[in-house]
Amino acid sequence: MIRAENICKRFRLYRKPSDRLKEILLRRSYHTLYQALEEVSFQVADGQTFGIIGQNGAGKSTLLKILTGVLLPDSGQIQMSGRVTGLLELGTGFNMEMSGLDNIRANAMLLGMSASQIAARRDLIVDFAELGEFIHEPLKTYSSGMVMRLAFSIAIHADPSCFVVDEALSVGDAYFQQKCMRAIQDFRARGGSILFVSHDMSAIKTLCDQAMLLEDGRIVDIGSPKDVVDHYHAMLLHRSHQGDVPVTINRPVTPSEPEPQASERPASPLAGTGEVELVDLRLADAQGRRIEQITSEAPLTIVAELRARRDLEQPHYGIGIRNRFGHSVFETNTYCMGETPPSVAAGERIRVEWRLAANLIKGDYSISVGVGNRPYGTGSFDEILFFSHDLAMLTVEMDPDAIRYDGYFNMHPKVSVIHEEAMA
Numbered sequence: 001m002i003r004a005e006n007i008c009k010r011f012r013l014y015r016k017p018s019d020r021l022k023e024i025l026l027r028r029s030y031h032t033l034y035q036a037l038e039e040v041s042f043q044v045a046d047g048q049t050f051g052i053i054g055q056n057g058a059g060k061s062t063l064l065k066i067l068t069g070v071l072l073p074d075s076g077q078i079q080m081s082g083r084v085t086g087l088l089e090l091g092t093g094f095n096m097e098m099s100g101l102d103n104i105r106a107n108a109m110l111l112g113m114s115a116s117q118i119a120a121r122r123d124l125i126v127d128f129a130e131l132g133e134f135i136h137e138p139l140k141t142y143s144s145g146m147v148m149r150l151a152f153s154i155a156i157h158a159d160p161s162c163f164v165v166d167e168a169l170s171v172g173d174a175y176f177q178q179k180c181m182r183a184i185q186d187f188r189a190r191g192g193s194i195l196f197v198s199h200d201m202s203a204i205k206t207l208c209d210q211a212m213l214l215e216d217g218r219i220v221d222i223g224s225p226k227d228v229v230d231h232y233h234a235m236l237l238h239r240s241h242q243g244d245v246p247v248t249i250n251r252p253v254t255p256s257e258p259e260p261q262a263s264e265r266p267a268s269p270l271a272g273t274g275e276v277e278l279v280d281l282r283l284a285d286a287q288g289r290r291i292e293q294i295t296s297e298a299p300l301t302i303v304a305e306l307r308a309r310r311d312l313e314q315p316h317y318g319i320g321i322r323n324r325f326g327h328s329v330f331e332t333n334t335y336c337m338g339e340t341p342p343s344v345a346a347g348e349r350i351r352v353e354w355r356l357a358a359n360l361i362k363g364d365y366s367i368s369v370g371v372g373n374r375p376y377g378t379g380s381f382d383e384i385l386f387f388s389h390d391l392a393m394l395t396v397e398m399d400p401d402a403i404r405y406d407g408y409f410n411m412h413p414k415v416s417v418i419h420e421e422a423m424a
């Protein structure tokens with residue numbers, strides 16, 4: 001278990017390296033203070049996977065360094081039931097002049113392992129790292145992938161109660177990454193907890209039990225991974241928006257407020273300028289009847305009725321379908337489809353009809369809707385006027401006449417089986 005309460009960390013920033021020396025010699029302040037973490041509190045139960053997300057510079061690495069003991073917080077309390085290990089900055093605590101074997105000894109001691117524990121684990125660490133004869137060579141002769149192998153092997157064999165999984169893992173080759181993932185899954189199955197820091201939002205939603213969103217060193221949201229990732233996406237839209245009217249994120253939950261009951265909680269953050277209003281969203285079958293359930297493979301129509309409160313010179317309309325894990329199974333928009341919808345005048349009402357084949361596997365899906373203006377690049381917009389997930393639900397039932405399959409979609413396969421005598 002990890003309980004972090006009101007963690008604060010400030011860094012001194014110097015304009016020039018020589019200012020540090022001047023500060024000591026002249027006993028005058030030559031620095032400014034940068035608040036990297038402010039009042040960060042959270043809890044990770046044993047066996048839980050806790051995701052930490054946020055943009056570059058949000059404070060994720062600083063928090064991990066504090067949890068692993070690499071940095072001390074300025075204030076705040078941390079309670080944990082054992083040690084937290086992970087890769088962090090590769091080679092923290094490694095001596096590049098020493099051999100792999102000597103580094104195992106030194107690094108394991110830094111992690112708090114006793115001499116007898118190190119002796120007992122040494123062969124396991126060496127075998128897992130698969131460095132062959134390089135284990136006797138100085139680390140300066142290693143590639144970054146080889147350093148990562150050694151660092152991971154030590155960290156996972158150091159009997160942590162919590163393991164940090166972050167982007168440093170991606171330094172390893174595909175074979176070793178898979179091996180690491182299996183070791184992490186075994187660790188979790190034995191009741192270990194995991195702090196997972198990633199920019200891969202699908203992985204956060206799939207792997208984590210809870211997630212926390214950091215922004216400028218503060219917690220912006222904490223809760224179910226799907227909600228927190230949605231909040232993060234809304235924040236990114238907010239950032240990319242160029243229009244005169246700012247995007248607001250309609251998500252009133254903050255960590256200091258009591259968590260609302262699930263039924264009271266807004267389904268997903270609604271991001272937008274308020275200049276386009278969603279009047280109605282309905283799902284219809286081939287006969288145009290309003291539905292909430294459909295048979296796989298049947299034609300589906302999604303109708304979004306919108307009202308513009310201002311002129312939109314280059315409007316585009318988007319649609320998204322997500323499965324119950326919040327994974328996008330399909331999303332597109334009129335810009336990405338090469339369409340050029342007509343401009344819209346203030347006060348005008350628009351009906352956007354999407355006709356799709358619902359060739360999805362049996363399950364529950366949610367519908368997302370977006371409206372942007374002035375597209376650029378491969379699918380970005382200068383202005384995000386409306387964007388929200390989970391606005392309607394759709395249940396897909398299996399078509400009894402369709403093939404049986406697993407995965408997300410029926411890709412309508414055709415197959416040929418050719419015997420040797422018939423091969424060219």
Ligand SMILES: Nc1ncnc2c1ncn2[C@@H]1O[C@H](COP(=O)(O)OP(=O)(O)OP(=O)(O)O)[C@@H](O)[C@H]1O
Pocket residue numbers: 011012013034036054055056057058059060061062063
């Ligand atoms: N030793 C340091 N001295 C001064 N400032 C620092 C130091 N370490 C981090 N910072 C600053 O603290 C802020 C948070 O940095 P941190 O590395 O924790 O962010 P992050 O969320 O991990 O970002 P990224 O996703 O890019 O890894 C940044 O603005 C960074 O410049």
